[in-house]
Amino acid sequence: MLLVLFLLFLIIGTGVASYEYMAGKRDAMGESEGNLEESQYKNDFQGVDNKDGKTTVLLLGIDKNEKEEVRRTDTIMIAQYEPGEKKAKLASLMRDTYVNIPGHGYNKLNAAFALGGPELLRQTIEENFGISTEYYSIIDFDGFTHIVDTVAPEGIEVDIDHRMYHKGAVDLQPGTQKLHGEELLGYARYRGDADSDFGRVNRQQEVIKLMKDEVVSAKGLLKVPRLVGTIQPYIDTNISNSKMVGLGKDFIFNAPENIETLRIPVEGSYWDERYSHAGSVLAHDEQVNREALQEFLGLKEENTTN
Template sequence: MERMRRRRRVKWKRVFMFLFLLMIIGVGAYSAYEYTQGVMLGKEGNNNAKKAYAFNGEEVKFGKINVLLLGSDSRGEEHSRTDSIMIAHYDQNSHKAKLISIMRDTYVDIPGHGKQKLNAAYAFGGPELLRKTIKENFNIDVNYYAVVDFKGFSKIVDIVAPDGIKVDVPHEMSSGIGMVIEPGEQVLHGDKLLGYVRFRHDNLSDFGRVQRQQEVIGKLKDEALSVGTLVKLPKIMGVVGSYVDTNLDKSTMFSLGKDVLTKQSGDIKTIRIPVDGSFRNETFDGIGAVLRVNLDENQSAIDKFLAS
C-alpha cells in the first residue's frame, strides 16, 4: 500500500512539472510573439535612424535610479533641440516613483558654451552634455537617458490605454500642434493626447505644457497598473525599441517596468523646476526669452523633494 502511495506521489509530481514547463513555454512563446508584434508596429511609418549617444552616467544595478527623459520630434537632424526635459526617479527599495520636470528655457551655464537655455545643451552635445549641465547647475546625478520620439509616444499610449485618457481641455488648442482639440472634458487617444501635452500657445506657455505632461504621465501610470497592461509589457517593449534611443538595456527596462506595474508604488510625485518664486523672466539678444533662476533655491527644493 505504501509503495502504491509513493508511486502516485511521484506520478503527480511529474504531471505537475510537465504542466509547469508547458506554462513556462507558453508564457515565453506569448511574450516573444507580443514583442515581435510591438517591433512590427514600431517600424510602421518610422524612417528615423537609431542613434547611439555617448553617456557617462554612473550605472546603478539596484537602488535609486535617475533616468533623463527627453521628448523629441526630430526628423533626423544632427542638432535638434528637445521639447521636454524630465528626470524620472525610482527607488527600487521603497518603490517610490518621482518626476522632475525642468523648463527648457531655464537659463543655465552649459559647460564649454557659456550661458544658454537648458535645451541648447542637447543640441550642442546630446544627452551627455545635458547630463553634465544638469549636474553642474542642479547637482543631480543622472544614470541613464531615454530620448523618446513623439510618434512612439502616440503608439505606446494606444497600447497602454486603448480606451483613451480622460482630460479636461480648458480651451481650444490648435496652434503649433497640427490639429484642433475642442474645449471640455473628453477622452483623447494617442495623436490627440500628444497634441494636448505639446500645446504651448496660451497664457501659460511652457508652464501649462509641463503641467499637462505631468498630468498625463500620472494618468498613464494609473492605466498601466491594470493587470492587462502587465500582459502587454512585451509588446510595449517592442515599440519602445523602435522609437526610444536609450542606454538602458532591455532586461533592465523590463525589470523596472514590471517592478512599477506590480509593486503598486502609488501616485507619481512631481515637481517643476524652477519652483514658484525662484525665477524671473528676461530676454537676451541671440537667445530670446529665458527664465533666470535662483540655483541655490532650486537645488534645495530638488534635494527636499527626492528625500521625502
C-alpha cells in the same frame, strides 16, 4: 516619458518575448523610417550608478520629424525610481531655464543637448543643480502616440478646460472627452495659451499619470507585451539589458502607487529675461532651485558632500 521607462522595466523583468511583443515591434518598424533602437550616445554618456538604491534617469523627448539641422529636446525630465520605498518621482526642467553650460557659458537648458547631446546635458544639470543622472533615455514623440493607441484604443479621458488650437497640431474644444494618440500628444505639447511652457509641463505630467493608470489596469497589463514591442524602436537609452531585468523584477514586486512630480524652476523663483545670444529665457534663483531639486530627489546629502 516615465511611463515608457517603467514599461520597459516591466516587460523585460517578466521575461516575456511573446508573439504580441514581436508583432508590436514589427508594426512600429513598418511605420517608421529609421528608429532609435540602437543607442546613438551610449559611448559618450558618463553617468555612474552611485549604488544608493535609487535609479535616476535623464528622460528626453524629441520630435524626429523636426526639420532642423540643430535639434533641441522639447522635453527634459529627471525620473527616479526607488524600489525599496516603492517610490517614483518625476521632475520636469523647463527647457528655457537659463543655466551655465560647461564649456559654452550661459544659455537655455535645452541648448546643451544641441551642443553636446545627453552627456553635455547631464553635465549641465550636475553643474547647475548638483544632480548626477545615472542613465539617459531619449524617446521619440511618435512612440508616445503608439503607446496611447495600443493601450487605450478608445482614447484617454481628459478634462480640457479651454479651447486649444494650433494649425496642423492641435484643435481641441473645452469639456471632458477621450483623446487618441495624436490628439493627446497635441494636448500635452500645446503652449499657445497664457501659461505657455508652464501649462505644457503641467499637462505632460498630468498625461503621464493618466497613462500610468491605464497601463496598470487589468486590461492595460494584458497589452503590455505588444505595447513595449511597439515603442522600443522609438527609444535610445544606455540602460543595459541586465539592468533592465533587475529593474523590471523590482517594478513588478514594488510598483509605486503614485508618481510624485516637481517643476523647475519652482514657483516664485524665476523671471523673464532676454539676451542677444539666447533670446527669451527663464532666469531663476539658482540656489533656491538647486536645493529644491536635491530635496525632491532625496539626493541633497550625496551631492553636496565633497
